[in-house]
């Protein structure tokens with residue numbers, strides 16, 4: 001009986017499904033094997049891309065193999081390739097094959113991690129993975145969490161838990177906090193006059209005395225300080241705020257400590273990173289993004305909350321039409337931990353990666369990223385006539401300036417390198433100083449990749465502007 005039913009909802013035949021599936025697997029593995037010979041980034045104009053893959057709404061069937069080939073040829077190349085060994089811009093995403101496989105499996109079976117009855121397998125996988133991360137990052141037993149699409153949504157989810165626990169009031173961040181966090185707060189309805197953006201010191205970290213004074217001043221004005229946001233690796237320079245000091249201050253002031261470790265947090269899996277990030281485990285809520293530095297494909301952001309039930313207190317609902325599928329005492333309805341009701345499972349990929357490679361191997365790959373930035377720093381220091389080091393290698397980020405270059409020069413160097421596609425990096429500014437920035441999270445990056453990138457940048461003309 002089962003065989004008499006078409007395998008595909010829209011009627012594709014089984015032989016073709018198998019052929020296309022195998023074709024796609026080969027395409028992806030060819031890419032992974034040959035990626036260093038492909039561009040690190042490519043961009044094409046909207047008009048050209050529309051001409052290649054647009055047109056009127058397709059009314060009639062066409063060959064799926066040809067359509068897939070069209071996507072491979074025109075869509076896939078035109079993006080930043082975060083898994084490329086010379087992709088040093090913003091924050092790379094060097095996804096491991098186990099992560100890709102886990103995502104494919106989940107998509108192939110259309111897995112859902114929402115109510116308990118609706119997806120007990122995926123839900124348990126998510127709870128297990130969250131607990132593995134909790135242990136690896138040193139948070140206490142009882143800490144709970146949820147996997148969402150990335151750092152932005154994970155930080156938003158944490159803020160909802162913080163406000164449910166502490167009420168609304170004044171929130172403190174600093175000038176190195178990722179810009180999405182301020183956006184999260186205002187989108188959550190906070191008035192921008194309730195957000196304090198403190199200037200950082202010359203290490204790009206909070207000055208604890210300034211923070212304490214700002215809190216005291218707000219209290220003296222009759223306002224209610226509710227949350228301190230700390231950085232466990234800033235996107236600009238990898239700076240880490242004085243986390244134990246922030247935790248002590250938050251406890252003393254009865255405030256919530258949120259730590260954004262979206263990019264830097266996974267460094268705590270290594271001895272060197274754990275030292276730099278000491279105190280991160282004291283957070284009331286902590287965010288890390290496995291699609292940045294835990295070798296997962298997009299999308300995958302994790303929020304961990306120290307207080308059992310805090311996420312549910314912000315997000316729980318129990319409509320009558322979901323009562324049939326809700327879990328019992330020890331079971332978890334994950335839809336009660338964030339804004340997502342229907343939600344894919346993002347846990348299978350993490351589970352498969354942890355299970356296959358183990359924490360030791362994963363930590364070694366994170367350590368490799370830390371050391372690649374240190375080698376880039378040494379290369380910059382070795383050529384003082386070309387480069388000036390601006391911030392030392394920290395958690396896989398190093399910043400430097402081309403001697404004699406201005407902000408326009410740096411922007412042009414990045415644009416030229418990006419247009420060539422051989423490698424790409426970012427420009428940014430630190431306290432008004434324009435810099436170039438390498439983020440080296442991909443353990444596949446070689447010294448030749450670093451050297452070639454610096455040589456290309458050094459050979460480009462600058463004007464001093």
Ligand SMILES: Cc1ncc(COP(=O)(O)O)c(C=O)c1O
Nearest residue numbers: 091150151152178180235262263
């Ligand atoms: C420190 C930090 N926080 C938050 C974010 C936002 O994360 P996402 O892009 O996954 O939403 C980023 C992104 O780079 C980041 O580096």
